[in-house]
Amino acid sequence: MEFKSFKKMLLKKGIEAGFEECEIYFSEGESISISVYEGEVEKYSLDKAFGLSFRGKLNGKIGYSFTEIMDFDAINMLIKNAKESALYIENDDMQFIYEGDKKYEKVSSYSEKLENIDAAKMIELVLDVEKETKLYENVVNINGCKISYSSSNYGIYNTKGLELTNKSNILMSYVVPVVEENGEKQDGIGYTIAKSLDEIDPKTIAKQGVKEAISKLNxxxxxxxxxxxxxxxxxxxxxxxxxxxxxxxxxxxxxxxxxxxxxxxxxxxxxxxxxxxxxxxxxxxxxxxxxxxxxxxxxxxxxxxxxxxxxxxxxxxxxxxxxxxxxxxxxxxxxxxxxxxxxxxxxxxxxxxxxxxxxxxxxxxxxxxxxxxxxxxxxxxxxxxxxxxxxxxxxxxxxxxxxxxxxxxxxxxxxxxxxxxxxxxxxxxxxxxxxxxxxxxxxxxx
Incomplete structure (x- = not known):
């Protein structure tokens, strides 16, 4: 079932089931994580996730339930579990489902330059980070070299007319070089957080990590x-x-x-x-x-x-x-x-x-x-x-x-x-x- 239809039906069924007010919170996202070692990709993971929670107010108590599946059975399960959850609440704390505010500020949390990110380019960059780090003669090992991208889209809908969504994404890369001098070993970390692949500079990341490691020697x-x-x-x-x-x-x-x-x-x-x-x-x-x-x-x-x-x-x-x-x-x-x-x-x-x-x-x-x-x-x-x-x-x-x-x-x-x-x-x-x-x-x- 499509999210739009699922959302509409869940809120409608929730009210019909006796909830005074209902709310849906959803989040969906994807992530790419690539680790390299000795010039090769050691681990490559691509994950996508979706989850949805339902809150319903019953006799002043708010019950919770959640799912990762959107179908008719999930709607019935969410309503049933939220009802049971509300009945088990023993404290008298006031609970709220919010009607919303008149104004919401804009935030800078999403870079369009990272849309449809090129995984091949990510691999090339993280391999370059490892390569640049190994150019330093006192680097004897690398405890980690990674690049990762993640994005998320999340939002809230409720029966009081609230409809909010926001999205964010982030790209980061790091390396943990180990340096040795006179039998003593120390590590350091070089990293960057970027809005685009072009902002990742392997030489800068490598230099930062090696410099930190060397500074700890003796x-x-x-x-x-x-x-x-x-x-x-x-x-x-x-x-x-x-x-x-x-x-x-x-x-x-x-x-x-x-x-x-x-x-x-x-x-x-x-x-x-x-x-x-x-x-x-x-x-x-x-x-x-x-x-x-x-x-x-x-x-x-x-x-x-x-x-x-x-x-x-x-x-x-x-x-x-x-x-x-x-x-x-x-x-x-x-x-x-x-x-x-x-x-x-x-x-x-x-x-x-x-x-x-x-x-x-x-x-x-x-x-x-x-x-x-x-x-x-x-x-x-x-x-x-x-x-x-x-x-x-x-x-x-x-x-x-x-x-x-x-x-x-x-x-x-x-x-x-x-x-x-x-x-x-x-x-x-x-x-x-x-x-x-x-x-x-x-x-x-x-």
Whole structure:
């Protein structure tokens, strides 16, 4: 059955079955992923996916169901399962099917240059990436070399007249070279995100990956102590992503965020502004509407150090007696609506990375953090993480550092940010950050 006919019949049958309101959310997409090794295609995968979820309101409760098949049996199954789901709900939280907003902003999330992408050209490019990487004499292995393309089309239709669709696509390529010197091996990553095949430069990707790997060679362990620290943009991104849930109103209402009822309070240094921006040009999570059909907008979660809002969907906003922030998102078509950020980042400052090192004088730069899932507590904010980076002396990188552990508290860290750089970066992620100077961090070394 065609989607248009299926959608119309499902909504009609839903109302006839006794639902007060009904809604359909659908997503469809395709992806091409190509990995190469030793000059040959190691893995080639082409995937297409479609999924649809149905929500129906019955006696004030909303039941969910989902399918990947569109036929008459699926319609009956969706209605039956959604009814049963609604009957099993025991909490009294208000549930909503949204009528829509008057205006939805345009977003830049789809490149027409990537339509009908040439898989043969993708293979040629990723082979060139591997070839360029191997030209460096100290590269002894490649732990991964890949190019991938994905596109998606998704939307919402309901019985209150809402009809929304949006599409996005993305192309990326990366390489992970391993270099060796005097028996020591280190790896690095070079990558790019592009709007067209012409934007992928194999030489640039290879150079980036090899340069990073070489910079880690001959690392040393430094003595334990408290150090003035630069958290490099990618390391700061790791922390922001790990602790992003503290800004969720759903977490706060469940007692899982220390920011509950802290709106209006200072939670960071006054130079810190944290933004959730679903309208960011070419952002990986840019969208004109959330998965409840609410128009999205740019908002400052933290403005000059002050917590201005938590992130809300319709349910959490109703419980808090505020307006939703348009952050009602689903992990997939088969999931229920939760609360998630879109493009989340710290606003950049004015100082370059070299200027940050000059301001520190002597201290450390943390470039890599590991153990984020096991070594960070998103409720208390405490973290203890394996780290790598560089020692700074006289405002310049002196030598690489390794086998150290960085410990602290995320809430304290936000208050101890002294300077923010201008190198805002989104490393293959919807979370971004510039590099920042932290007053001091506890480092366990030798």
């Amino acid at each position: 690392g040393k362990i430094i003595p334990s102590g408290n150090y003035k620290t630069i958290l490099y943009n990618e390391a700061m991104v790791s922390l922001i992503g790990t602790f992003a849930d503290i800004f969720s109103a759903d977490s706060a209402q469940k007692g899982l965020s220390l920011l509950k009822d802290k709106e209006g309070e200072i939670i960071a240094n006054e130079i810190v502004t944290i933004v959730d921006n679903p309208l960011l040009e070419d952002g990986l999570a840019s969208t004109p509407f959330d998965d409840e059909g609410v128009a999205t907008f740019k908002k400052e979660i933290v403005s000059q150090g002050k917590l201005t809002t938590l992130l809300h969907n319709l349910k959490t906003a109703n419980k808090a007696n505020v307006k939703t922030t348009g952050n009602g998102f689903k992990a997939s078509y088969s999931s229920q609506v939760g609360v998630e950020p879109s493009n989340l980042y710290i606003e950049k400052g004015e100082k370059s990375f070299d200027e940050l090192m000059g301001l520190v004088g002597e201290g450390v730069v943390i470039t890599d953090l590991a153990g984020l899932h096991s070594g960070a507590n998103s409720i208390t904010g405490d973290f203890s993480l394996a780290a790598k980076g560089f020692y700074i002396k006289d405002g310049k990188k002196e030598f690489p550092i390794e086998q150290i552990t960085v410990a602290g508290n995320y809430f304290d860290l936000l208050k101890n940010i002294e300077v923010i750089g201008n190198d805002l970066k989104f490393p293959m992620s919807n979370v971004g950050s510039p590099s920042v100077i932290i007053k001091e961090l506890s480092i366990a070394g030798s």
